[in-house]
Amino acid sequence: MSLNDRKIQILQAIINDYIETAEPVGSRTIAKKYNLGISSATIRNEMSDLEEMGFIMQPHASSGRIPSDLGYRLYVDHLMKKRELSLEEQGYLQSVISRDISQIDYLMEETARVISSLTNYTSFISEPVGQRARIKQIRLLPLDMVSVLLVIVTEDNFMKNHVIKLGVVPDEDKIFEIGMYLNRAFQGCALQQIGREVISRLQIQLGEYSELLRPILRALQATMDAAEKVQLHMSGARNILAFPEFSDISKAKSLFQTLEEKDVLVTLLEESKSNDLQVLIGSENTVQSMKDCSVITATYKLSDDTRGTIGIVGPTRMDYSQVISVLNGMVQNIEKVLRNLTDDNRDG
Amino acid sequence: MSLNDRKIQILQAIINDYIETAEPVGSRTIAKKYNLGISSATIRNEMSDLEEMGFIMQPHASSGRIPSDLGYRLYVDHLMKKRELSLEEQGYLQSVISRDISQIDYLMEETARVISSLTNYTSFISEPVGQRARIKQIRLLPLDMVSVLLVIVTEDNFMKNHVIKLGVVPDEDKIFEIGMYLNRAFQGCALQQIGREVISRLQIQLGEYSELLRPILRALQATMDAAEKVQLHMSGARNILAFPEFSDISKAKSLFQTLEEKDVLVTLLEESKSNDLQVLIGSENTVQSMKDCSVITATYKLSDDTRGTIGIVGPTRMDYSQVISVLNGMVQNIEKVLRNLTDDNRDG
DNA sequence: TGTTAGCACTCACTTAGCATGAGTGCTAAT
DNA sequence: ATTAGCACTCATGCTAAGTGAGTGCTAACA
Structure with a gap:
């Protein structure tokens, strides 16, 4: 047969x-x-x-x-026939580009929103992640009478600011001086590399401002923790309720639960990062509550090792062809916008 | 009668x-x-x-x-009898405090999560907002070979970083110098106050680096826009599905839709900010899809004009007494944690 | 005058029975 | 190899009857 x-x-x-x-x-x-x-x-x-x-x-x-x-x-x-995007869909994608998107999280939110409204499935997107473990810049700034601001930036421009409250706030020059020193000490470092020796040297260097030491170390730790935690944006979760597959409320509930626990999705997106396009159908999913769903993910690249993923979840009965074309279109879209994001400032 | x-x-x-x-x-x-x-x-x-x-x-x-x-x-x-929190509940609240919460958004997420898991309703929380319109600090930092980093902080410590890509990146000293100047020029300013004169003076001052002008102005605008957009965290939306009131999927769907459009919730929280505690029952809600719901909000204060709101949405048939005691407990909790948030660095 | 027992009535909900129709598998004819 | 025909299955929808929780009303009672 x-x-x-x-x-x-x-x-x-x-x-x-x-x-x-x-x-x-x-x-x-x-x-x-x-x-x-x-x-x-x-x-x-x-x-x-x-x-x-x-x-x-x-x-x-x-x-x-x-x-x-x-x-x-x-x-x-x-x-499956590869479907081209309809004019309406292309226009919709364009509308995201054309707006003045200057902040990455806003771009992520919008992208997720557009994908879910085009496909009617639940969409999610992870921010581009590259060399996060390594510190690019670490600076100290004056903030106000009682605190200073510590700015930490990793190699792939992930950044986090920390307010440090102090008993005695040094004057501006001193703050910058400490900042310079910090930068020299930590630039290019991975967190794991920061050993006893560096710390005690730092403590000596800080002198009368050694109370800065612990908050700085803590801020470093927090930044690295946050950097490792991939930011995930989701949209259109409610669309799930529209499908007859989920008219059984208990099914919908368990899927919602999974979607609310972002860890699962993050793992999923991370795993699919090596593929340009990945389709997981029903039982191919490892997560129990997703055995009745299909998950389609597409990876966008800023450089070889700076990547993020967009994806959708829906019932196995889904319009694979349409979703794949939308995701592909969106990948090109994001790559374009992200490349322009910073350049734009030059001539915009 | x-x-x-x-x-x-x-x-x-x-x-x-x-x-x-x-x-x-x-x-x-x-x-x-x-x-x-x-x-x-x-x-x-x-x-x-x-x-x-x-x-x-x-x-x-x-x-x-x-x-x-x-x-x-x-x-x-x-x-209604005022209910005291059970030991279990108190313990649960404590568990949020006791953890090392150093980032405000993480605190918000956790708080929302705890409230919804204690009450089984959908909870949301807005970040503390005070004097956002006024600039406290604006600084320029070196970032890498092609870009500089602009850090903007408002009076209530809302902050945003902007990457500015340049044709020619000035050396470090020059960057700091420009940063100093920016800070002098803008400190204490509201965005509306920045007029032609200031801008043209700035342009002259920037001299050969006048290409910085536009991205800086744009960053200021973006920061102020973002500052006005209240950050909202939500948790436990799926709980809605557990109530018989929403066993009709279409009802659940329309409520979900409302919850996904954060604007509605933001307005709601903003309106309730003047009350310590506000209970809106069923038809008292102005939003159509919430006519079958009750919304309870409580306001937490860091100072007289720095406030945020926590709240829950559930069916009108809800355990008002329990929810109110949980929210009140949580308000105290948040106020305590927020007050310690920065102090902690001193002795932690 | 307030309270209570009793009774008729209403209405959602359940169950069983029956008809319907979409769909299959098998067989025999083409 | 293909197809028409037929018996069979099973979900679905409809109706009728029975059940039970609940009400409103009335008349008797303290």
Whole structure:
């Protein structure tokens, strides 16, 4: 029993119909709707074969067939037509570019919003991450009568500011001087490299301002912790409720729970970072509450090792073709915007 | 017809029972469960009166009664017992304090999480906002070969960093010098005050680095825009699905939609900022999709004009007493943590 | 005059039974 | 190899009857 052309046509018809209607597809529907030139009885025989091969299944005896995860897999890998973005969709993507987006988190929010409103699935996006472990700049600034501001920037421009309250605030010159020293001491360092020796040398150097030592070390730790925690933006979670697959509230609830625990998503995005495009169908997902979902992710690159990921979650019955084209379009979009983000300041 | 003691007892019984069971309460239930020393027939008569007065209502003829919004209002204003936090709850709140919380957004996230897990409602919290319009510090730092870093801090320590890419990056001394000048020029300024004159003076001062002018002005604008946009953290949205009130998916969907549009919530929190505690019951809410919900908000203060708000959304049938005690406990908690947030660095 | 027992009535909810229709698998004819 | 025909399955929708929680009303009672 081989997967001949006709079987593939029928499988394709089943998948298309099921994606559209969310109802099990019967042989007669196919015979009427898709002009394959064969009768429903023949289709029935072929469907029986397709089921035996594991590409489709029956929710219950005497109902139509629905695609199995394996069926979707075949579809995604070989059958699916690459869809071009419609004008409307392109325009929508453009509208994100054209706006004056100057802050990365705002860009992330907007991107997630656009993807979910275009696809009607739940979308998420992680910020571009590269060389975070290494310190690029660490500076001390005057803030007010009781505190100073410590600014830490990592190699990939992830940055965090820390307010440090002091008993005695040094004068401006002294603050800058300490800042300079800190910078010389830590520039290029990974956190793990900061050993006893460096710390005690720093303590001596700080002299009467040695009370700065502990908050500085703590700020470094906090920055590195935060840097390791990938920022994730999500949008359109409510879309889940619109799909008949989740009309069972308890299912929707458990998926929501997973989505609220960002760790799971972060892991997922991290794992998919090495692939340009990744499609996980149903049971291919390792997370239990996502066994009925498909997750599609696409990776955007700023440089070889500075990457982020965008993705969507939806029912396995999803419009793979559309989602993939939207994600691809969006990857190009983000890469363009991110490249311009800082350049723009020059001539904008 | 007056609201005598017995009527109040009965109303209280109805509300208590309904909060617990989510089922309409009948006269016989009250007679059996609450020993008021009167028969179900008498209770029926009183209930009839209470309905006429608008405190309770029947979902349909020949069903038990449920409290009306007016009934809840009376309950919240006069009948409700102030509940103390249980040991378990107190412990839970403590667990948030005791952790090393050094970043304000992390504190916000954690607080929202704790509130929603204690109450099982959806919680949200806005960051403390005070004198944001006025610039406290504005500094320029070296970043790398092609860009400099502009740090802007407002009076209430809201801060934002901006990467500015340049054709020619000045040397460190020059960068600091320009930074000093910027700081002198803008310190204490509100954005609106920055007029032509200041700008042209700045341009002259920048001299060969006048390409800095536009990105700086843009960064100022962006910072002020972001400062005005109140940061909001939400948690436990999925809890909504657990309540029978929202077993109708379409209702849940429209509420989700509202919650995802943060603007609505921000407005809501802003409006309630002048009250220490605010309870909006059902139809008292102005937002359509929240007409079946109650919103409880509490305001925390760092100083007279630096405030933020925490709140929860749930079905009108909610445990007002518990929520209020949790929110009050949390307000104290936040105020304490925020006051310590920066001090901590001194001795921690 | 307030309270209570009793009774008729209402209405949501459940269950069972029946009809319907979409769909399958099998068989025999083409 | 294909197809028409037929028996069979099963989800779904509809109706009718039964159940039970609850009310309102009335008449009797303290």
